[in-house]
């Protein structure tokens with residue numbers, strides 16, 4: 001078993017974040033069925049180890065591009081869950097001022113450069129940001145997360161190629177949750193071993209158990225360090241499973257309940273609990289307190305979202321173009 005190198009506070013913080021994200025997503029599902037959230041809504045229940053394990057490996061200057069299953073990413077990076085929930089509900093107080101919704105969270109202050117709805121569309125943007133970082137001689141790392149379905153998109157291949165040719169500091173992270181909308185990687189991809197695709201661009205790649213927070217965290221930390229030290233790209237595949245549907249509208253006919261149950265037996269939160277209890281870091285009392293605090297946090301976020309106003313229709317065209325020439329990666 002892997003020795004845990006983090007201090008007690010850090011380990012408890014990982015648990016806190018994973019529980020907060022799980023409860024947040026479950027509440028978002030309720031709000032969706034109650035029609036408080038419109039449009040698309042993709043939850044990452046079951047994938048929390050891939051969120052906290054990867055993002056906790058970044059330094060304070062590093063930046064993140066991610067896809068539409070990103071509520072947890074925003075929360076783990078430090079966005080206020082209330083602003084995230086308000087964005088899901090399309091409210092003015094939301095992270096993207098109610099203009100983006102579930103798939104388009106953006107939080108410059110917390111280094112979240114989006115939230116993108118077009119599968120694979122953000123990979124070239126991440127590479128562009130890395131080019132700016134290299135041009136300025138900075139030591140920052142770009143982490144770019146996407147699903148395995150995105151690895152069949154043209155932009156994925158262009159992005160990996162340019163990252164290698166230009167020697168850019170990007171860690172590509174493929175969160176392989178076994179299904180795109182309703183098809184498996186074996187049905188979609190000539191090369192179902194996702195990490196191998198990076199070899200076509202001579203980018204060192206590896207695969208990790210995405211249900212194991214500590215394994216994801218160890219691999220991410222090591223690869224982030226390598227990217228920072230070498231200025232070269234790396235690729236990580238984290239194998240995981242989404243316990244819920246692709247989006248809130250998904251009858252799930254492409255998989256069996258048995259399969260879902262089997263993966264649920266490896267629930268990443270329960271695995272962390274077991275490990276931290278064995279190591280004497282978490283006890284039932286502390287766990288209860290952490291869980292209650294997370295529940296309260298989600299309730300606060302929900303109240304804030306529901307009580308916040310919708311954007312004023314008189315300002316529909318605001319924010320389409322920036323007037324601030326300094327709104328660049330420098331921030």
Ligand SMILES: Cc1ncc(C[n+]2csc(CCOP(=O)(O)OP(=O)(O)O)c2C)c(N)n1
Pocket residue numbers: 069117118119120146147148149150151177179180181246
């Ligand atoms: C270019 C493009 N094609 C199709 C879609 C519709 N679509 C949305 S999510 C999705 C599945 C993507 O699966 P994956 O990348 O594995 O991520 P996951 O949703 O499984 O986390 C598809 C096909 C889209 N948003 N963009």
